[in-house]
């Protein structure tokens with residue numbers, strides 16, 4: 001078996017892995033960037049790159065590929081009533097996101113990492129033994145550190161014993177492209193049967209090229225077999241969008257599904273020389289499904305911890321996640337779990353109330369800041385104050401949640417301390 005030695009083996013060249021590889025290579029490290037796919041490769045996604053991802057790219061001097069700037073988002077309730085969530089510029093992020101196909105975005109970011117000096121390797125990782133990464137073509141790569149950026153079903157996380165699949169908050173979503181011009185991103189909260197809320201949501205997002213991205217996703221907790229519901233009910237959801245006047249064209253293109261691993265539950269993000277970033281670390285926002293920004297920011301955080309604190313990088317990285325995404329996940333993950341497991345009637349009542357003409361507009365601004373996890377860096381003002389208040393109430397309401405305790409334990413890596 002041939003063995004190659006590098007400073008860092010990064011497994012997965014999605015947004016998380018490519019940013020980690022780029023920063024490590026810029027810092028002078030020898031990096032192998034391994035992916036099982038030949039790029040450009042597709043990825044099931046709504047194709048919306050959020051404001052914090054754009055801020056990170058700007059801070060690294062990178063200009064994202066051409067896409068369509070997207071600002072305020074429309075949330076449509078089960079009855080067709082809607083609320084406009086504003087997109088306000090923050091102190092640390094722009095007031096817009098970017099719609100760009102993952103096929104292009106991920107290829108561009110991976111090319112930037114390679115240009116910075118990362119060595120591309122096309123192979124599937126079969127297992128990780130300590131800091132030795134075994135590829136399925138028989139080769140092995142040895143790195144001082146290994147970064148698992150290999151997505152929701154991370155081989156690195158499983159192989160290194162860093163994930164407890166029975167504790168993870170799983171989600172699944174399917175998307176297709178349609179030939180319809182859409183002006184604003186639309187989130188559709190849906191009652192599949194009258195007055196029983198679907199345990200997820202659907203979307204119709206603008207694309208860069210006059211097409212739109214349509215999708216349906218749901219939270220599963222640990223019942224992964226129910227992922228089939230996103231596929232089984234997709235056409236019904238499209239009919240619903242037609243019924244409320246949002247979809248005007250047939251949905252006949254290929255459909256692609258993918259897993260979401262949310263809320264940081266059941267995953268230890270780093271131990272010894274192994275680091276997990278992005279979906280591998282379960283960083284998807286459990287309230288609205290965003291994960292590209294989290295993948296890129298965590299990729300940068302892992303790379304910086306490795307470059308700046310080689311002796312204590314794992315603990316430093318976990319601490320950093322704890323004070324950033326962890327603060328949000330401790331509240332959002334228990335709320336997500338309660339909404340998925342709770343009464344469908346209650347969820348329907350809640351979504352109708354949130355999109356009612358009285359309540360919706362009154363809470364739209366703090367709602368946008370809170371569920372997009374944009375409180376840190378939000379500009380001062382009434383919306384930010386209200387969002388902070390909602391966050392404080394959420395903290396109190398979830399104080400005794402076992403899910404929150406699990407996140408705390410994982411971030412402290414209690415297992416390793418025993």
Ligand SMILES: Cc1cc2nc3c(=O)[nH]c(=O)nc-3n(C[C@H](O)[C@H](O)[C@H](O)COP(=O)(O)OP(=O)(O)OC[C@H]3O[C@@H](n4cnc5c(N)ncnc54)[C@H](O)[C@@H]3O)c2cc1C
Nearest residue numbers: 012014015016036045046047048125151258278279291292
């Ligand atoms: C349908 C859907 C819609 C979504 N919409 C949005 C959205 O609009 N905006 C948003 O911000 N987020 C969205 N998300 C979440 C987002 O797609 C992810 O959070 C994001 O892709 C995470 O990036 P990553 O780098 O961690 O992993 P990924 O992008 O999943 O990249 C992982 C890479 O690892 C490679 N890999 C996997 N296993 C191996 C292996 N064993 N060996 C070698 N390579 C391997 C894969 O080929 C892949 O290239 C959506 C998710 C789904 C499923």
